Every structure is written in C-alpha cells, then in structure tokens.
Amino acid sequence: MSSTADTWLFPAVQAPVGTARLTAAPAADYATHQSTFGPLPAHADSAALLAALRDSGLEGRGGAGFPAWRKLAAVPARERARRRRVVVIGNAAEGEPLSQKDATLLLRSPHLVIDGLLTVAGALGAHSVYLYAQASVIESATRALAERADASAIELREAADTFISGEASAVVNALAGRAPIPQDRTVRLTESGLGGRPTLLHNVETLAHIALIARFGAAWFRSVGTTGDPGTRLVTVGSDGHPSRVLEVAGGSRIGDVLRFTGVDTGSLSAVLVGGYHGAWLPAYALEARLDRADLAGFGANPGAGILMGLGERRCPVAVAAAVASYLAGETAGQCGPCVNGLPAMAAVLGRLATGDRDPGLPGEVRRLAAIVTGRGSCNHPDGTARFVLSTLTVFADDVTAHLNGHCRKDHR
Amino acid sequence: MNEALWALGRGTGVVSLALFTVSVLLGILNRSGRPLFTLPRFSVALVHRNVALLATAFLAIHLVTLFGDSYAQLRLVDFVVPFLGAAKPFWLGLGTLAVDLMLAIVITALLRGVVGVRVFKAVHWLTYLMWPVALLHSIGNGTDVGQTWFIAFAATCSIAVVAALVWRLSRGFIEYQNVRVERAS
Amino acid sequence: MNLRTPEARGPAAALLHIDWTRCDGRGLCTEILPELLARDDWGYPLAYGYGSAGAGSNVPVPDTLLAAAADAVSLCPRQALTLVDP
Numbered sequence: 001m002s003s004t005a006d007t008w009l010f011p012a013v014q015a016p017v018g019t020a021r022l023t024a025a026p027a028a029d030y031a032t033h034q035s036t037f038g039p040l041p042a043h044a045d046s047a048a049l050l051a052a053l054r055d056s057g058l059e060g061r062g063g064a065g066f067p068a069w070r071k072l073a074a075v076p077a078r079e080r081a082r083r084r085r086v087v088v089i090g091n092a093a094e095g096e097p098l099s100q101k102d103a104t105l106l107l108r109s110p111h112l113v114i115d116g117l118l119t120v121a122g123a124l125g126a127h128s129v130y131l132y133a134q135a136s137v138i139e140s141a142t143r144a145l146a147e148r149a150d151a152s153a154i155e156l157r158e159a160a161d162t163f164i165s166g167e168a169s170a171v172v173n174a175l176a177g178r179a180p181i182p183q184d185r186t187v188r189l190t191e192s193g194l195g196g197r198p199t200l201l202h203n204v205e206t207l208a209h210i211a212l213i214a215r216f217g218a219a220w221f222r223s224v225g226t227t228g229d230p231g232t233r234l235v236t237v238g239s240d241g242h243p244s245r246v247l248e249v250a251g252g253s254r255i256g257d258v259l260r261f262t263g264v265d266t267g268s269l270s271a272v273l274v275g276g277y278h279g280a281w282l283p284a285y286a287l288e289a290r291l292d293r294a295d296l297a298g299f300g301a302n303p304g305a306g307i308l309m310g311l312g313e314r315r316c317p318v319a320v321a322a323a324v325a326s327y328l329a330g331e332t333a334g335q336c337g338p339c340v341n342g343l344p345a346m347a348a349v350l351g352r353l354a355t356g357d358r359d360p361g362l363p364g365e366v367r368r369l370a371a372i373v374t375g376r377g378s379c380n381h382p383d384g385t386a387r388f389v390l391s392t393l394t395v396f397a398d399d400v401t402a403h404l405n406g407h408c409r410k411d412h413r
Numbered sequence: 414m415n416e417a418l419w420a421l422g423r424g425t426g427v428v429s430l431a432l433f434t435v436s437v438l439l440g441i442l443n444r445s446g447r448p449l450f451t452l453p454r455f456s457v458a459l460v461h462r463n464v465a466l467l468a469t470a471f472l473a474i475h476l477v478t479l480f481g482d483s484y485a486q487l488r489l490v491d492f493v494v495p496f497l498g499a500a501k502p503f504w505l506g507l508g509t510l511a512v513d514l515m516l517a518i519v520i521t522a523l524l525r526g527v528v529g530v531r532v533f534k535a536v537h538w539l540t541y542l543m544w545p546v547a548l549l550h551s552i553g554n555g556t557d558v559g560q561t562w563f564i565a566f567a568a569t570c571s572i573a574v575v576a577a578l579v580w581r582l583s584r585g586f587i588e589y590q591n592v593r594v595e596r597a598s
Numbered sequence: 599m600n601l602r603t604p605e606a607r608g609p610a611a612a613l614l615h616i617d618w619t620r621c622d623g624r625g626l627c628t629e630i631l632p633e634l635l636a637r638d639d640w641g642y643p644l645a646y647g648y649g650s651a652g653a654g655s656n657v658p659v660p661d662t663l664l665a666a667a668a669d670a671v672s673l674c675p676r677q678a679l680t681l682v683d684p
Contacts, residue, residue, distance in 0.1 A: 184617040186682055336618030337642040341594050345639070372638050375654030378618050443675070446624045446641070455626045455673050530620070530677050589623060589641035 013038030015216040019224055021232050022109055022208050023248045028140065030147040033111035040115045040150075041214055043122030046072065050123075053210065055218035057230040062091060062166065062203030063275070063305040065293070068210065074190035075124060075198050085127035087194045089175070089201040090117050092133035093159035093166030096276040098307045101234035102204050104246040106137040109208060110144035114151050116207025119214045120200065121153075127197060129154045132171050133204075135161065163277070163331035167379045168201045170333075181333035182379035203305075205234050225251025229292035229303060237262045239269065239310025249291070251303075256287035259310055270313040271395055275304035277324050278384025280391035281317075300391055316410035317399050321392035322347065322354035328385045339382040342373035346389060354412070358404050363393055415482065422478035423556060425471045427566065430551050432468030433515075434570040436461055437544050441577045446588035462522070469519055472512065504553030507546050514543035544574065610658030610684040614667050616643060618655065620678035627670040627679060633663060658684065 013036070016024040025036040044052070053069035060066050075086055090113055092102040106113060113131070121129045131154055133141055138158055145151045159165050160180035167182045172194045174180035193199020202210070209231060213221050222230040229251030237258055238244030245262050255274070256266045271281040274291075280301035282289060289295040291303050311317060329343035346369040353362045370386035377383070393400055402408040439461035442449060449457050480487050486499040493513065496506030521528050521536040548567065557563040585591050614627075614634070623641035634657055638644040645657040659667045659681070671679045 182619075184619045186615055186680065337593070337621055337623050337640055338618065338638060341592075341640040341642075342638075344594060372644065372648075375648060375652060376616075376618060376642070376644075377655075448629075453629045454624065455629055455669075458626065458673060458675065526672070526677065588625065593623075593640050 046123040056221040061205035087199045090131045092204040095163045095165040112208035115211035184378040235306035240312035252290045252292040269310045273309040274301040276307040281395040317396040319354045322350040336377040338376040425475040429471035436465040508550035511547035611661040613656040630670040
C-alpha cells in the first residue's frame with residue numbers, strides 16, 4: 001500500500017471540530033473511517049512521533065495516566081543497545097466492571113485503534129503487534145482487521161475475564177501462553193517484556209488518540225481540553241438507576257456537567273466514584289471539580305480510565321463499599337501473601353461495620369489493614385483496593401459514625 | 414590394619430546415618446518456619462545444611478574405607494550403579510541407591526541459586542526416599558544388627574523421623590498456617 | 599542506634615526487593631534484618647516505613663546493613679529476595 005495513492009484517492013479531510021473526535025465517524029466500517037479521518041499518513045520515524053506526542057501532552061488512558069511519550073522514549077535506546085525489535089500491544093482487557101469505554105471504542109471506531117497500533121509499530125519497526133481485547137468485541141475487531149490489507153500483522157487475542165487482566169505484566173503473561181496474572185518485575189517491560197523483547201503496551205484509547213495526533217498534529221490535539229488535561233477523553237458515566245453510557249468529553253470538563261449531560265440528577269447524589277473500583281470518591285460538594293489531575297488530587301483520585309459512577313443519597317455508602325471491597329478481595333490473583341490475606345481481612349472488617357457491628361475500633365482496623373497491604377504486591381491491586389476503602393472512610397465519615405452509633409437509616413440493599 | 418579399616422567403615426556408616434537423621438529432623442523443623450528454642454530460623458537452616466554436609470563427609474569415609482576391605486568386595490561401579498554387588502547385592506544396592514539420591518540432593522541444594530527453587534524442591538523431596546533406603550541398608554548390610562545398641566539406635570532414629578512426619582502432615586505445622594488464607598500458587 | 603525510622607538510616611546503599619509472588623513468609627529475613635523488617639499479621643516481611651512510596655516492596659538498605667541483607671538474600675528459602683540499585 002502506498003500512502004500517496006491514498007492521498008490521491010481521498011481528498012484532504014478536515015480535522016474533526018469540537019469534542020467528537022474518537023467518535024466522529026458515523027459508522028464503524030473502514031470506508032467511513034477513511035472518509036471521516038482521511039488516510040493514515042506515511043509512518044513517522046520514532047523521533048518525530050515522540051516529539052508530536054510530547055507536544056500533545058497526551059496521557060495514557062488505561063488508568064495510570066503516564067504521559068504517552070514516556071514509554072516510547074524508553075524503548076529506542078534499549079532497542080539500539082540490544083538490537084532487539086519491539087513488541088507493541090494494544091490493551092483493551094478492561095477488567096474494571098464499571099468501565100465500558102474500551103469496548104465501546106472498539107465497536108464504534110476500531111480502525112482508529114488499528115491506525116494507532118500501526119503508527120506506533122511503524123515508528124519503532126516492531127517485531128510483532130497484538131490487540132488484546134475482551135470477548136464481547138472480538139467479533140467486531142476481527143471484522144475490522146479483515147477489512148484492510150495493512151493490518152494483517154496485528155494478532156488479535158481474547159483477554160481473560162478478570163479484574164486484573166489488563167495489568168501490563170498480566171497481559172504479557174497471557175500473550176506468552178502463561179496464566180493471565182501479574183508478574184514480579186525488577187526491569188521495565190520497555191526493557192524486557194514479551195519473549196524478552198522490549199514491549200510497549202498502550203491502552204486502546206491512547207492508541208486511537210495517537211492515530212489522530214499522527215494525522216492532525218499536537219496543536220490540533222491541544223485545541224480542546226485544558227492545559228492540565230488536553231484533548232478529549234472517553235468516559236463511562238452511570239449512577240443508581242441510570243445505565244452506564246460512554247461519552248467523549250473535553251479534557252478537564254466539570255464532573256457535574258458530564259453527569260447532568262447523561263441525565264443524572266446531581267442533586268440526588270451523595271458522591272461520585274471517580275476512576276472505578278481502584279479509584280476514590282468525590283463528595284457531592286465537590287462535583288464542580290474538573291476531570292483533571294490537579295482538581296482531583298486532593299481527593300486521591302485521578303481521571304484514570306474515565307469512570308464516573310454516581311451514588312444516590314439514599315444508598316448506604318458503607319454497604320456499597322463493603323460489597324466492592326469483598327469483590328476486589330475475590331479478584332486477587334492469589335500470588336502475593338499480603339494481598340491474599342490482607343484484602344479479605346480488610347473487606348471482612350468493613351463488612352462488619354456495614355452490617356451493624358458497633359465496635360468503635362473497626363474503622364481504625366480498616367485503616368491499619370489498608371496501610372499494611374499498600375505497596376506490598378507485584379501489581380497495584382492491593383494499593384488500589386486500599387485507596388478505595390480509605391477514600392470511603394474519609395468521604396463518608398458521617399455515615400461511618402452513623403453505623404457506629406447504630407443510626408444509619410440508608411438503603412442497605 | 415584391615416580390622417581397623419573395617420571398624421572405621423562400619424562406624425562412619427552409623428555416624429553418617431545418625432547425622433542424616435538429625436538433618437532430616439532439622440529440615441522438617443526448617444520447613445515449619447519455626448525457631449529451635451533460642452536458635453533462630455536462619456540458624457536452623459544453616460545447622461540443617463552443615464549437619465547434612467558433615468553426614469556426607471562421613472559417608473565419603475564410609476565408602477573409601479570399605480572400598481579397601483576384602484570382605485565387602487566392592488568395585489568402583491558399586492558406588493554408582495546399585496544392585497551389582499558381589500556380596501549381599503540387594504542390601505548393598507540400597508546403600509548405593511542412597512548415595513546416588515544423596516548426591517542429587519546435596520548438589521541441587523548447594524546450587525539452589527542456579528537450578529531454581531522448583532528443581533531444588535522437587536529433588537529435595539527425594540530425601541523422604543533416601544532416608545528409609547539408607548536405614549534399610551544399615552539394617553540389611555550392617556554387621557551389628559543383632560546388637561542391642563544398634564537396635565536401640567535404629568529404633569530411636571525411626572521413631573524420631575516418623576514423629577516428625579506426623580507433625581509435618583498435621584494442620585498448623587507451618588507457622589501462621591492457621592491465620593492464613595490458602596494461596597492459589 | 600535506632601534504625602527503624604528512615605531518617606536514622608542514612609542514604610540507601612541498595613534496595614532489598616521482595617518478590618511477593620515467591621515470598622512465603624518464612625521469617626528468616628526478618629531475623630537477619632530486624633532493623634529493617636518486622637512481620638505482618640500473616641508472617642510476611644513488613645518493612646519499617648512501609649508507608650513511604652515503594653518501600654513496601656523495595657526496602658532501602660543502609661551501608662551498614664548491606665552484608666546482612668546479602669545474607670538474607672542467600673538464605674531466603676524461596677529465593678524471593680534480590681538486591682537492586684537504589
């Protein structure tokens with residue numbers, strides 16, 4: 001395939017205007033994709049791509065939120081030193097039950113993800129390229145890959161259906177044919193990952209943004225969003241009684257605006273869970289905070305994978321948190337002693353608090369266990385679970401007190 | 414002189430078995446993760462290792478002295494390949510088998526960092542085969558079997574190891590076992 | 599000297615990395631390095647100052663304890679410990 005031929009076949013395309021970028025194409029097929037976004041430009045070299053990504057300020061959309069260019073920067077030096085070609089992985093495992101944006105992206109705009117994979121793989125001269133996605137999107141992704149001649153090198157693999165399946169080393173283990181659970185690492189995956197090769201793993205939304213930055217440039221990317229959170233991001237928004245919806249919003253949007261846009265009555269919420277089960281609560285009084293790092297830092301949250309889950313003021317937050325903590329305890333990979341033992345212990349104490357045990361030592365015991373498990377595992381599952389539980393005790397301190405006094409009148413279903 | 418070698422050969426065999434028994438007991442204690450009175454856990458591990466090495470040294474003397482003995486009629490091949498011996502081939506063969514197992518166990522233990530935990534562990538389990546084989550060899554091949562002291566010695570060793578095994582298989586053998594969740598791996 | 603507060607230990611000469619997927623909480627390292635490690639509720643090594651970033655799995659080892667840390671690495675029955683550069 002030659003890109004000049006593509007340019008000739010398709011007239012120059014206007015860059016998307018407004019916040020509909022990843023969702024700009026009216027249909028998922030390749031022809032619509034090409035007429036909406038134009039052809040994928042000839043492969044940039046890695047230095048040019050790296051510069052464009054750095055200028056764009058694009059942060060990873062998988063949850064951790066590291067600048068996307070950093071991983072790219074970590075690879076080429078190693079590659080030259082070892083003469084080992086890179087493995088590129090698009091990650092759509094999306095094990096977080098509250099998140100649907102990666103699946104939605106692969107259903108609506110699979111070709112942007114493929115473009116992103118090809119852009120990164122081309123710039124780095126990759127050895128192999130994988131797309132790791134959950135079962136529900138395999139069919140759509142297979143169809144998209146079959147539609148184009150340039151994607152034959154991309155190997156599609158079905159992701160494990162567990163909470164931690166998307167953790168980077170768990171993805172590498174799964175692709176290597178091992179159990180899809182995290183691995184202890186003393187070297188980065190960008191140094192030694194799948195098959196010992198330098199491995200670059202990006203969330204699929206990050207890759208889709210890369211595909212657009214490669215076409216329209218860093219300045220265009222930054223033309224929407226805030227300085228702290230440039231560009232757009234996909235968010236999964238829901239609350240009690242409202243099915244979750246996936247939206248594309250400008251970076252740094254006000255959280256209350258996003259919720260109201262989907263029809264949620266923000267006045268009826270006691271808090272919003274930001275970032276999913278490994279995230280933190282944003283109390284009702286703070287709903288006008290922006291969805292960016294600076295505004296959320298004070299609450300221990302970050303935009304992460306873009307999950308906003310409203311909690312109705314009638315629901316007992318302690319009971320909800322105990323159920324989530326119990327679920328997360330069950331999702332341990334079963335490898336690391338402090339996680340295997342600590343998460344069930346922490347969930348059990350929170351459960352006692354939720355079900356009416358009035359022992360005043362319970363909140364302190366939850367905090368002690370949360371501190372013990374944090375940082376003592378091979379992945380961040382214990383850390384994320386502890387963050388969520390601690391956020392519950394802090395944001396819902398009044399509800400915890402009500403439980404200790406036996407006064408909680410909220411809905412415990 | 415031949416009498417002296419014979420006595421040395423028998424004596425070192427018995428001492429070696431006694432030391433191996435102690436090492437097995439310390440190994441089981443080591444696996445439980447508990448200290449021995451005031452002896453800390455890492456010392457239990459080190460004593461376990463050193464007693465086993467000492468037992469190996471005595472075993473080496475046992476082999477060398479009996480190689481020079483005319484009654485035992487040992488050839489070099491009998492040190493390696495079991496059940497080929499001229500006199501009492503079965504009982505001698507058990508001794509040879511125990512030596513082979515012991516070599517595998519000691520070498521993988523000393524090279525634990527090289528062979529990895531899995532290989533080390535798998536081979537180390539062979540101790541539970543090596544020890545009874547060595548005991549049977551001492552009973553079947555030994556010239557002191559009728560003696561009261563030897564019967565008492567063999568009985569003491571057996572009772573100690575069986576008791577340790579019963580403990581090994583009991584719930585709560587491993588320190589903290591009763592407060593831990595079973596791990597998947 | 600009380601080494602149980604990070605300030606008292608001085609700069610780290612190395613980090614004692616704990617591979618939690620291997621660690622079985624046998625307790626040898628906590629005996630060899632009582633200045634750095636205690637045991638948690640289930641017997642697994644718990645670094646003093648575990649709350650500070652990363653110290654839970656990569657325990658800063660001061661110069662004076664480097665030899666003891668090397669012993670802990672070689673005596674760990676599960677080979678769960680390694681010394682890495684800080």
